[in-house]
Amino acid sequence: MASGKTATTVSAVPPPHAAIHRAVLAIPRGCVASYGEVAARAGLPGRARLVGRVLAAAGEAARLPWHRVLRANGQLAFPPDSAAFREQKRRLAAEGVILRGTRVDLGRHGWQCNLDAELWAP
DNA sequence: ACCGTGACGGTAT
DNA sequence: TATACCGCCACGG
Secondary structure, eight states, X not given: OOSSSOOOTTTOOOOXXXXXXXXXXXXXXXXXXXXXXXXXXTTOTTOHHHHHHHHHHHOGGGOOOGGGEEOTTSBOSSOTTSHHHHHHHHHHHHTTOOEEXXXXXXXXXXXXXXXXXXXXXX
């Protein structure tokens, strides 16, 4: 580092948001994943909150399947009376993911649910 | 620089 | 199953 710039160690870690985008894109259609799962899969264990921030910052223009990301307990992360909540619920329903009460059945729609469906299918 | 907030999560009660 | 607590950390005031 010739110039007196802040060294920052040459190898710098890959931008967190990039890995997160990749992890979200990897969630199969009709399936869901928790913020924590996405974080872990992005190589950022324990950074669930960051996933939320990144998704919010990404916005619609990013074309990410953000609706497939929910809380670890199966609930949507938005207030039930918010527009965002309704939109997410609508998008999930369009993929066959329905809310059982206030939450999604993770056992049925969890990560890689398509594989499970294949095992159970006739 | 301190502090509250939040698209969260794991554990204990 | 539901609450309570605490850890986490980027941001904004």
